[in-house]
Amino acid sequence: MSEWWTYSTEDFLLFSSRTYWRLIERHNEALWPAHVLLLLLGAAILLWLIRPRPWSHRAIAGTLAVLWAWLAWSFLWERYATINWAASYVAPLFALQAILLALIGSRLRWSLSWTGRALAGLALFLYALVLHPLAALLVGRPLRGAEVFGITPDPTAIATIGLVMVADGRWSWLLLAGPMAWCLASWATLHSMGAPEQWVLLGATLVALVPVARRRAARPASAEHP
Template identity: 30%
Template structure:
């Protein structure tokens, strides 16, 4: 339906069309880990709320608005991203966010690798710095960062949150394989790895030796 250059051009187009609003995406990428490690419950929930907005914006903006016209399954995933954002918002308001402290150093290190490193994969593949795949705009980077949020979601909300991470990773990996966009294959593989990392970083319930 399309070639790799057509797909990579989408990143350039959305960055050109959104400029200078990408600054808000950068602020959100910085603000989420800062808010997660604040002491107040409201601030942690606000971090989850920002992640919910990132899911919805990247889904509707990139997948439905830009990618959907050349690849109809992307529209379905776009609305699934929006639904993922709604799910996170529901978890935020219904007590589905963990109150226990996270191992901040490891979480922040992984988060920075995702939001600072993965956006450059599209640049490496296309050779154009304007193709930067920013968190909150590009679905691959957003999903990879969103995988780490597994660490702060609890109860049934976590199990409802996981399927899209896996399905999107498989879909995008298959697409990049067909397009022979080898650099971009790193993003879905990283997402699956970070699902496990998020579960590992999630605080465990303290148990008595008895």
């Protein structure tokens, strides 16, 4: 019997790379042309960040909540669970993220400021919305296998991290736990398949640690100066 340290991440993968990307293609084919609507919705979120309205904070939080709940059912439960049994256990966590976005997100101030953290978040959001779908072409996969914001979890998690970094308000850091956990899990999967997109997911997770670290560093100062 082989020793445990001789195993690699590929040995624990439950499906082939071809099976995974074919699942993405089938998911896209089933939902087209919803992609156009979701890209327009992403553009609307960007407009609400730049020119916020009295109702836009609740609109952004509500939109993200609906998308996470939608992905829990449409992708994880209905699609991904057919090739990965663990997806059925992750789906409730996506639903929990949707609830947190509805409860906490509606109380945040979702508007763009010109701070380093907010600009980094904006860059992540724009990447997830515009560039991540094009990654399929860059690595030689057909466009029908593109991962689109609101259609598949990876760009949605990256976009959510970016938007939470732009938002301001108490407990906003709690909204990072779900997308960060998914990015790490997806990074492990893509790493096993040798997919180049893996590094974006890992990078998004590391960027998300910045506001958490700053919040922890600010606690002693706030305690000294009530």
